[in-house]
Amino acid sequence: MISEKDFIASNYISSIENGNFQWSAPSNIALVKYWGKKDKQIPANPSISFTLNNCKTITKMAFAKKVNDGNFSFDLLFEGKPKEDFKPKIQKFFERIFEYCPYLKDFHFTIDTENTFPHSSGIASSASGMAALAMNIMSLEKVLNPVMTDEYFYQKASLLARLGSGSACRSVKGQVVVWGEHNEIAGSSNLFGVEFFGIHENFKNFQDTILLVDKGEKQVSSTVGHDLMFGHPFAEKRFDQAHENLSKIKAILENGDLEGFLKIVESEALTLHAMMMTSMPYFILMKPNTLEIINKIWKFRNETQTPVCFTLDAGANVHVLYPQNVKEKVLEFIKKELVEYCQNGQYICDEIGHGSISI
Known part of the structure; x- marks a missing residue:
């Protein structure tokens, strides 16, 4: 080893x-x-x-x-x-x-x-x-x-x-x-x-549109947030859950199960923020517009059956994840319904890359 x-x-x-x-x-x-x-x-x-x-x-x-x-x-x-x-x-x-x-x-x-x-x-x-x-x-x-x-x-x-x-x-x-x-x-x-x-073909060239909800400095640094997991009442269960979810998403990424992917990824994002809200001291990094965007994504997905989901880092911004073959449809939805919740209407279009490159 x-x-x-x-x-x-x-x-x-x-x-x-x-x-x-x-x-x-x-x-x-x-x-x-x-x-x-x-x-x-x-x-x-x-x-x-x-x-x-x-x-x-x-x-x-x-x-x-x-x-x-x-x-x-x-x-x-x-x-x-x-x-x-x-x-x-x-x-x-x-x-x-x-x-x-x-x-x-x-x-x-x-x-x-x-x-x-x-x-x-x-x-x-x-x-x-x-x-x-x-x-x-x-x-x-x-x-x-x-x-x-x-x-x-x-x-x-x-x-x-x-x-x-x-x-x-x-x-x-x-x-x-x-x-x-x-x-x-x-x-x-x-x-x-x-x-x-x-990785299954379904996940190659996956897209990530990052909606900039709040560009301000976080009220709690990630370093402080990580430290609050020790002594956290739900920490051990969370660590076990992460192992289980990694097993599940390993299979999903190999077999191309988009529906399973959406569920695991969104659950993980919400669990991360649940850990923040239940630590001591507790804190909330999501903003009202974060929740508005999440609900709009759920509504759009249910109505159109488009395989699109969200994830969050330790902050208020929303990463919208979706396959390349629905890019035009999702970007149209973002421009029509989500941009208004972004600070100064700003968002960044990105996609899966290949790591570091010598220039």
């Missing part, structure tokens, strides 16, 4: 003075949610997600050799401009991954990052951002250790991304990714995400 110790870098067989890499990494949307983390960003239950295509972070990392003075050295730019308030998060990330990447103190880094989706659009950028940075770091390690395998490269990139933001480990590869140990998923691990293969 693979352990964390297998990813500690040592014995570099090559060296480099300076250079740069550039990677894009997408956001992802969980179908079976994880809520609750243990030490070192280990999930309390397994999850499975669609990797997105259009909502992504593009990060360029330049590096130059320096004297190892025992400190991390980096400049951080967002869309080409210095972003000092992001630096503490990167500093913390470097501290977390240093035991796996001891070469980090040998270089000065210039990290320039941008998102393809609007800043403060209500789309969490931590998953895509940390995944893109992890890919760049692993590209540097690949230069220092050119004999590493592709499997090791992607597993370690996912592990590093996880230490920056848990769900970032699901943004390294696509199209569907499982994170967390599950007895029916070969190779599944709490340490990194693994690709899920064998």
Whole structure:
């Protein structure tokens, strides 16, 4: 069984003075949610997600050799401009991954990052951002250790991304990714995400239209929310349910059962928010317009028999999921009936993607 110790870098067989890499990494949307983390960003239950295509972070990392003075050295730019308030998060990330990447103190880094989706659009950028940075770091390690395998490269990139933001480990590869140990998923691990293969044609090219209900900052951070699962009266039942639902959705994704997919995905979204509403302290991240959209989707689906459903992250925005063959019909419905519930009428059209890409 693979352990964390297998990813500690040592014995570099090559060296480099300076250079740069550039990677894009997408956001992802969980179908079976994880809520609750243990030490070192280990999930309390397994999850499975669609990797997105259009909502992504593009990060360029330049590096130059320096004297190892025992400190991390980096400049951080967002869309080409210095972003000092992001630096503490990167500093913390470097501290977390240093035991796996001891070469980090040998270089000065210039990290320039941008998102393809609007800043403060209500789309969490931590998953895509940390995944893109992890890919760049692993590209540097690949230069220092050119004999590493592709499997090791992607597993370690996912592990590093996880230490920056848990769900970032699901943004390294696509199209569907499982994170967390599950007895029916070969190779599944709490340490990194693994690709899920064998997807039925019904789920290839699946669409995700993200309705931006509320672009403001969440009243409760995901980190705080995860911590509230420990001591939660329904936590153990929820963790068991996630394992069961992952078993069910595994079969669904393989056999193409769209109706079963809709039920599991919507139930998972509502269960996630039920956990928030029943924690102590309790909180509600959905907005009135979130509920309006959900009810409109249910009404549309019942009246037209169109295979469309919603899911939610830890926020108010609604992800509308549907097969590509009903795209025109669903987008017409969204424009006619759902856009009015979006802040400034904003929504983003996305679809299943293929993970991180070297640019």
